[in-house]
Amino acid sequence: MGSITSTMSRYFLGNPMSTTQDLVAALKAELKAAGVTYADLARHLDMSESSIKRVFSKADMPLSRIDDVLRVLKMDFAELARKVADAQPLSHEMSIEQEKAVVADKKLLLLAICCLSHWTFEQMISTYTFSEAECVAYLVALDRLGIIELRPLNRYRLKVAKGFRWRPHGPVMEYFRKHVVNDYYSGGFDGEGELLTLVYGQISPSQASAFVERLQRVGQDFAQQHLADQKLQASQRRPYTLVVGMRSWLFAAFRDLKRDLSA
Secondary structure (H helix, E strand, O other): OOOHHHHHHHHHHHOOOOOHHHHHHHHHHHHHHHOOOHHHHHHHHOOOHHHHHHHHHHOOOOHHHHHHHHHHHOOOHHHHHHHHHHHOOOEOOOOHHHHHHHHOOHHHHHHHHHHHOOOOHHHHHHHOOOOHHHHHHHHHHHHHHOOEEEEHHHEEEEOEOOOOOOOOOOHHHHHHHHHOHHHHHOOOOOOOOOOOOOOOOOOOHHHHHHHHHHHHHHHHHHHHHHHHHHHOOHHHOOOOOOOOOOOOOOOHHHHOOOOOOOO
């Protein structure tokens, strides 16, 4: 436990979004779960109960004092840091700068997609030509970008929300439009479990929103099935890519044929 203070310092340097207030709030929750009262803590730390209450109410505790409280809880800082990280709100989209960093290296983009698909480290290196060291280096990069929180034994926790999506006009989607769309649609969509359908119609905006919600649920169902089927042997699974889209749009070749009803 003697190196906890230096560990804390490294944590704050590597996690600028975390604050002392986050740590104090996590400590309060841990004290409550352990059944340790402020009076109990005061006796352990040779302080008055009023001083303990004041420190926690201000939520401005020096790292050395956090160290002391952790000793009472018989808990290390790494465990506390994980609890703080787990309580942080998840991102629904990244900044332009983050997306630029991901798309600048196709290997980094590939591993980002693997992580978003909940692949294990073992699946990544057995499926693609990454060495273990190379894969770890890219996971570290994704950790720094805020996509994952890298944990011991090359495990990770996603730091993006269930409904996460790349920015519609951001660097990643622009990359897919330029390099992926034609390759995807060049297939016949006539294999087992494949479908391509185009439906045009005119409906109310409220009904369009309802259809979008249903399509989002289809995407979530697909993602959940992907997770459920991870227990199957690799020979029993095939890679599929579901593309779901809906927009108010008319094929460019038809636009010039429309009457100008504003005249």
